[in-house]
Amino acid sequence: DAGVTQSPTHLIKTRGQHVTLRCSPISGHKSVSWYQQVLGQGPQFIFQYYEKEERGRGNFPDRFSARQFPNYSSELNVNALLLGDSALYLCASSLEGGRAAYEQYFGPGTRLTVT
Amino acid sequence: GDSVTQMEGPVTLSEEAFLTINCTYTATGYPSLFWYVQYPGEGLQLLLKATKADDKGSNKGFEATYRKETTSFHLEKGSVQVSDSAVYFCALNTGNQFYFGTGTSLTVIP
Numbered sequence A: 001d002a003g004v005t006q007s008p009t010h011l012i013k014t015r016g017q018h019v020t021l022r023c024s025p026i027s028g029h030k031s032v033s034w035y036q037q038v039l040g041q042g043p044q045f046i047f048q049y050y051e052k053e054e055r056g057r058g059n060f061p062d063r064f065s066a067r068q069f070p071n072y073s074s075e076l077n078v079n080a081l082l083l084g085d086s087a088l089y090l091c092a093s094s095l096e097g098g099r100a101a102y103e104q105y106f107g108p109g110t111r112l113t114v115t
Numbered sequence B: 001g002d003s004v005t006q007m008e009g010p011v012t013l014s015e016e017a018f019l020t021i022n023c024t025y026t027a028t029g030y031p032s033l034f035w036y037v038q039y040p041g042e043g044l045q046l047l048l049k050a051t052k053a054d055d056k057g058s059n060k061g062f063e064a065t066y067r068k069e070t071t072s073f074h075l076e077k078g079s080v081q082v083s084d085s086a087v088y089f090c091a092l093n094t095g096n097q098f099y100f101g102t103g104t105s106l107t108v109i110p
Helices: none
Strands: A005-007 A012-015 A019-024 A031-037 A044-050 A051-058 A063-068 A074-078 A086-096 A111-112 B003-006 B010-015 B020-021 B022-026 B031-038 B044-050 B057-058 B063-066 B075-077 B088-093 B098-100 B105-107
Touching: A005 A086, A012 A019, A019 A086, A031 A074, A031 B098, A044 A063, A044 B022, A063 B057, A074 A086, A111 B020, B003 B088, B003 B098, B010 B020, B020 B057, B022 B044, B022 B088, B031 B057, B031 B063, B044 B063
Parallel strands: A012 A111, B010 B105
Antiparallel strands: A005 A019, A019 A074, A031 A044, A031 A086, A044 A051, A063 A074, A086 A111, B003 B022, B020 B075, B031 B044, B031 B088, B044 B057, B057 B063, B063 B075, B088 B098, B088 B105
């Protein structure tokens, strides 16, 4: 079975631009979470979606938004990009959401570089 | 606020040595606790988990016990191998938020 897939693998954007990152969860998983990982740090939680509804949000500005589609895939959108948004963006899927998200499976990530 | 504090690295051990990586947490309520591992060139993988106080998670010879009285979830292995060289992350789930530690890099030398 396919694992969590993310696209694109790498992306270079200019300050002020907008970016959309995509994630497909493992088949049967209903929850998707997004994380930002800066080099040398642990992942920082951005959002969790479960059954197409936002179930959790980390400490990120409103420039960050996400949504989950009926097939449980998800998009992360970032507006007005800043240099500090350069990072690896990870998507993780799990069968359930919230406290029942015991086992998250991570994708390989999208490397975003903002110049 | 809620957080995870993880032992600073890097850690270098000889093969067959005993490993402890400390992790403490701050959280309201009853979070679930996890250890994730990232091997060189690979993505994050769940290593083990504990969902309530006094639970012991174990996998691949690694163990960690959820200690509510000391708010800790230390990772241990009795005899490390070269193949255990990786970055280890402690994490918690409060129900609507996930928190990861900064990671501890482990290198095991033959």
